Amino acid sequence: MQQTGSSTRSGKVAPPSGELASIVNQCYQCGKCSAGCPVAPEMDLLPHQMVRLAVMGDVDRIVQSKSIWLCLTCHTCGARCPNGIDVPALLDPIRHQILRGNIETREPQVPAFHNAFMKTVRRFGRVHELSLIGAYKMKTKTFFDDMKLGWEMFRRGKIHIMPHSSKRKAEVRELFNKSSMK
Ligand code: SF4
Numbered sequence: 001m002q003q004t005g006s007s008t009r010s011g012k013v014a015p016p017s018g019e020l021a022s023i024v025n026q027c028y029q030c031g032k033c034s035a036g037c038p039v040a041p042e043m044d045l046l047p048h049q050m051v052r053l054a055v056m057g058d059v060d061r062i063v064q065s066k067s068i069w070l071c072l073t074c075h076t077c078g079a080r081c082p083n084g085i086d087v088p089a090l091l092d093p094i095r096h097q098i099l100r101g102n103i104e105t106r107e108p109q110v111p112a113f114h115n116a117f118m119k120t121v122r123r124f125g126r127v128h129e130l131s132l133i134g135a136y137k138m139k140t141k142t143f144f145d146d147m148k149l150g151w152e153m154f155r156r157g158k159i160h161i162m163p164h165s166s167k168r169k170a171e172v173r174e175l176f177n178k179s180s181m182k
């Protein structure tokens with residue numbers, strides 16, 4: 001299923017439109033997507049429920065769910081769906097709108113982590129864990145959370161103080177520019 005359709009409207013996330021809408025409208029709620037989804041037990045909205053909400057135009061419930069951030073984009077749902085409906089193709093435009101529009105969600109730490117991660121990749125051409133942690137902590141004000149884990153990672157050499165830039169940093173930055181990501 002191709003991604004098309006959604007666009008922001010009055011600062012809110014718009015329901016799918018165009019080709020994407022005509023594809024999700026074919027859903028007949030058989031539940032095969034949810035039955036095969038590896039993270040369904042952790043979800044507050046199951047894949048078939050998200051598809052139904054999108055068809056009904058109730059995107060706000062998807063935006064405020066945990067599930068939108070739990071989807072692994074494994075495409076198992078798309079492979080199982082008799083109508084070829086791929087849930088990530090529905091969720092990706094919604095996630096992009098949330099990230100680009102700075103729209104509040106129930107799980108604000110997820111967009112904060114995503115933005116911090118992408119900033120370090122844009123800057124160094126690869127992730128630098130310490131910069132990522134610093135940017136994430138500043139944004140979420142969770143300075144003292146996960147200190148034990150952070151220390152363990154540092155002790156095992158998983159967190160480097162100095163960043164190591166990728167040799168292909170310019171190419172990575174070009175990709176960011178082309179995608180108009182900030
Ligand atoms: S498998 Fe496809 S048709 Fe069935 S509920 Fe999921 S999205 Fe709808």
Ligand code: SF4
Nearest residue numbers: 037071072074075077
């Ligand atoms: S792509 Fe997302 S919704 Fe679909 S099966 Fe994988 S985790 Fe579940």
